[in-house]
Amino acid sequence: MSGLTVGHVARRNARKFPDQEATIHRSDGRRVSSYTYEEFETRVNRVANGLSTLGVGAGDTVALYMKNNVETLECFVGAMLIGARPVAVNHRFKGSEVRYVLDDSDPTVAILDSFGAETISEIHDDPLVPVETFLSVGEQPPQFTTPYEQFLEDASDAAIDIVPDRRDQAALMYTSGTTGRPKGCRFTHDTLLSLATDGVYEGDHLEPGNRHLIVTPLFHVGAFVPFVTNLYVGGTTVVTDGFDPERVLQLLEDESINSSYFVPTQSRRLLSVDDVDAYDLSALESYGTGAAPSGAELKRDVMKTFGTDLVESFGQTEALATRLPPERTIEKADSVGRPSLNLEMKVVDDDGNRLPPGEVGRAAYSGPTVFDGYHNMPEKTDEVFDDGWFVSDDRIERDEEGFVYFVGRADDMIVSGGENVHPAEIEEVIYEHPAVDEVAVIGVPDETWGERIKAVVVPDADATELQAADIISHVEERIAGYKKPRAVEFRSELPRNPTGKVLKTELE
Structure with a gap:
């Protein structure tokens, strides 16, 4: 064994925390x-x-197609013990999408839930599906599966020799596929444990016994990495399937949760609960957010309502890159933070040249927390790496x-x-407008301007009188006039x- x-x-x-x-x-x-x-x-x-x-065995893959449950966590670690790589398949994917991931990742065993x-x-006997054995969690398993608990009962509980070292591949996580087929990102044990140390020492300050709640899906790095981080410190991981704001607030109280992570849309739903102040959330110490812009007003509301530190993170499946420390959240509300502990970062132009502060360019990353390349895509891997640096879009x-x-x-650039x-x-x-729940800004063709700016807005449930002019004037008062929307569309x-990312290609 070489390394943890x-x-x-x-x-x-x-051994240390058996009970x-x-x-x-x-x-x-x-x-x-x-x-x-x-x-x-x-x-x-x-x-x-x-x-x-x-x-x-070592180097093989094991597919997990389930909503959040403890069985997923067990299979993550159990597969890694023997050097296999768990592949968490997006449970929102439909047949053709699941078939693609299974065909690409080539698992012989897959675990599913009800x-x-x-x-x-619909697809288990498809020739493109390489799975030979299906295990099923829950009641009324399909006939072609073996019940998961029976599988456990039939297996030995003897400790085995842990075969991988920290440089070996540990997991495959697939991207959301917003610009084509999902890509399988390879993570080593070193990558995961380096990310864990980032979480422990920067912003979250987790300790043994920390109680962390996972509400985002475990097929996403925003949930998978916090699990590994909480495991690293000897914490208790609480998982729940689905998001109901009242139940989540009650869960935070009942389980004395110390830390959790919510995307901005979830934060807004939590804050919209009528009696949010009635819940005892005194145990909550660290409130993580990311995946989309929050806006200064939302950050302030979260910190005020929940009385907790807010830790914003930024990155993508390939590289979880920055953290905004709680003590600078308000002062630097528009920022997504500084590069994490185990990561180097630079801004480069399209030719790879480093740019000075204040200039806009591509984010480039290097370090142990950067992914190990794309599965089955050597040409794409070579395309995105430049002399050891992962160059992002x-x-x-x-x-x-x-x-x-x-x-x-x-x-996404609009010209x-x-x-x-x-x-x-x-x-x-636009997110700073109190009557806005969600927004996406796109460019649409225009004979005069080339493209004109359009905002697609989901109003807050109580905002019955919100008008396009309100949005346009709100923007014009705060940034340069040429950046204001020329059109505003309201949608429900x-x-x-399936990952939850906005499909701007479907907005016109």
């Missing part, structure tokens, strides 16, 4: 299951031994203190009247892909 792996962390916790709760599953307002670290290790060993019996049973039933700028400001995706306009900047301003919701 995720499997070693789980085994260490069973502490390791995992808890909450659903429909109640506990479905919970396991101590000693019990978690036993179940993880059974997963590892059971997979070995099925012929899974939620995914219908989709898998995210456009950013940095100030003299090194704080990063997200400007937009390279392919209006010869001026480059970044939608993210306008979206940030924004189109999203």
